[in-house]
Amino acid sequence: MSAPRPPSVDALARSLASSGLPHPLLVDVARAAIADGDWEHAHDRAANLAQSLLQPVINATGVLLHTNLGRAPILHEQHGRPVNLEFDLATGRRGSRQASVGSLLARLCGAESAVVVNNNAAAVLLVLSALAEGQEVLVSRGESVEIGGGFRVPEVMEQSGARLVDVGTTNRTRLADYRRGLSDRTALVLKVHPSNYRVEGFTEETTVGELSVLDVPVVADIGSGLIDATCPWLPSGPPPWLVGEPAAVQTLAAGASIVTFSTDKLFGGPQAGVIAGRAVLVERCARHPLMRALRPGALTLTALQEVALAYLRRDVTTTVPFWTMAATPVSVLEQRAVALGVGTPVALEALPGAGSLPGTTMPSFGVVIDGDVTDALRRQPTPVIARVREQRTYLDLRTVPPDLDGGLVAATRAALA
Numbered sequence: 001m002s003a004p005r006p007p008s009v010d011a012l013a014r015s016l017a018s019s020g021l022p023h024p025l026l027v028d029v030a031r032a033a034i035a036d037g038d039w040e041h042a043h044d045r046a047a048n049l050a051q052s053l054l055q056p057v058i059n060a061t062g063v064l065l066h067t068n069l070g071r072a073p074i075l076h077e078q079h080g081r082p083v084n085l086e087f088d089l090a091t092g093r094r095g096s097r098q099a100s101v102g103s104l105l106a107r108l109c110g111a112e113s114a115v116v117v118n119n120n121a122a123a124v125l126l127v128l129s130a131l132a133e134g135q136e137v138l139v140s141r142g143e144s145v146e147i148g149g150g151f152r153v154p155e156v157m158e159q160s161g162a163r164l165v166d167v168g169t170t171n172r173t174r175l176a177d178y179r180r181g182l183s184d185r186t187a188l189v190l191k192v193h194p195s196n197y198r199v200e201g202f203t204e205e206t207t208v209g210e211l212s213v214l215d216v217p218v219v220a221d222i223g224s225g226l227i228d229a230t231c232p233w234l235p236s237g238p239p240p241w242l243v244g245e246p247a248a249v250q251t252l253a254a255g256a257s258i259v260t261f262s263t264d265k266l267f268g269g270p271q272a273g274v275i276a277g278r279a280v281l282v283e284r285c286a287r288h289p290l291m292r293a294l295r296p297g298a299l300t301l302t303a304l305q306e307v308a309l310a311y312l313r314r315d316v317t318t319t320v321p322f323w324t325m326a327a328t329p330v331s332v333l334e335q336r337a338v339a340l341g342v343g344t345p346v347a348l349e350a351l352p353g354a355g356s357l358p359g360t361t362m363p364s365f366g367v368v369i370d371g372d373v374t375d376a377l378r379r380q381p382t383p384v385i386a387r388v389r390e391q392r393t394y395l396d397l398r399t400v401p402p403d404l405d406g407g408l409v410a411a412t413r414a415a416l417a
């Protein structure tokens with residue numbers, strides 16, 4: 001039972017200071033708690049509010065690109081100093097925010113030119129708006145897909161002002177189907193990688209190479225941002241879990257005029273989208289009025305540049321967290337699991353995540369704990385996110401940087417206490 005006389009709002013707010021929240025938010029919490037006759041739980045209310053803020057977490061789910069945890073983790077830090085975002089240091093004149101990062105990405109993809117927008121949905125929207133507004137775009141019925149939360153090809157098409165022309169069937173679309181769909185209103189052929197599902201059995205798709213014989217540019221939304229299918233940055237080449245994933249270099253080499261992809265999936269960078277390909281087409285995207293609304297800021301472009309340089313140096317496995325996680329030998333994870341000293345070491349299967357590579361897994365190792373302790377793990381000072389199966393909690397070490405093993409152990413002990 002609550003005390004009959006409520007405390008003053010100010011006194012209650014001041015008593016919540018240890019939550020670390022700014023005073024005006026504590027006043028809101030105190031006021032609401034008093035209004036609800038629930039002031040004895042004001043500390044819990046403040047803690048819940050603090051927990052709702054963005055904060056670093058330990059991802060022990062084994063999902064490398066966890067969409068709810070911001071997809072690819074990045075190392076980028078700001079130093080409170082300006083950068084030459086639109087300033088040419090050589091001439092002292094105004095420069096282009098796209099020129100430098102764009103040319104690094106073009107270099108990586110083997111493209112003539114590239115520009116960066118806020119995400120891949122924005123990239124596809126901009127390409128369709130700039131290159132096909134008021135005209136027709138051919139899309140295979142098997143690729144008229146929904147990806148993630150709300151990226152639906154027909155709806156993006158509608159927003160762009162381009163008209164979708166469905167060709168072929170859900171499971172089989174041949175070159176002849178595309179030919180039948182062509183008219184003098186056709187601006188583009190759009191190929192969309194159905195990242196998050198697979199049609200199995202009696203299927204047939206027309207490749208970018210086959211489509212490149214048509215008289216219209218082929219735009220390929222490859223989705224995940226794998227740069228090169230040969231993975232020259234991995235000493236032993238492409239791992240089995242990557243097989244079949246379309247890559248920018250090979251898609252452009254096969255004849256695509258444009259590729260678009262996210263940079264926070266297999267690329268391993270911050271959230272952004274890339275449009276790379278033939279210079280005349282990329283230029284038209286860059287000059288379109290929507291570009292101003294879709295362009296990223298200095299924070300994103302600087303972080304993206306770091307990742308692009310890492311690919312060119314071929315040291316992504318030590319400098320890009322996604323590739324560090326992906327390249328760690330399972331024997332190393334097993335040693336860490338044994339050394340943790342909590343739970344029981346267990347072999348696991350990690351997932352690439354971000355809706356990419358459905359059905360593929362990579363070998364992993366972690367520990368299993370009896371019971372569902374995920375709630376207590378999330379409430380630790382550094383929240384730990386874990387998975388539960390059949391009333392057992394699994395902590396997968398593939399997604400935990402080794403320097404956080406100590407923090408993971410401390411959080412787990414506290415959660416179990």
Ligand SMILES: *Cc1c(COP(=O)(O)O)cnc(C)c1O
Nearest residue numbers: 119120121193195222223224262
């Ligand atoms: C992920 C994905 C998208 C959406 O990309 P965002 O960067 O999340 O906007 C679009 N198309 C494909 C094929 C994808 O895999």
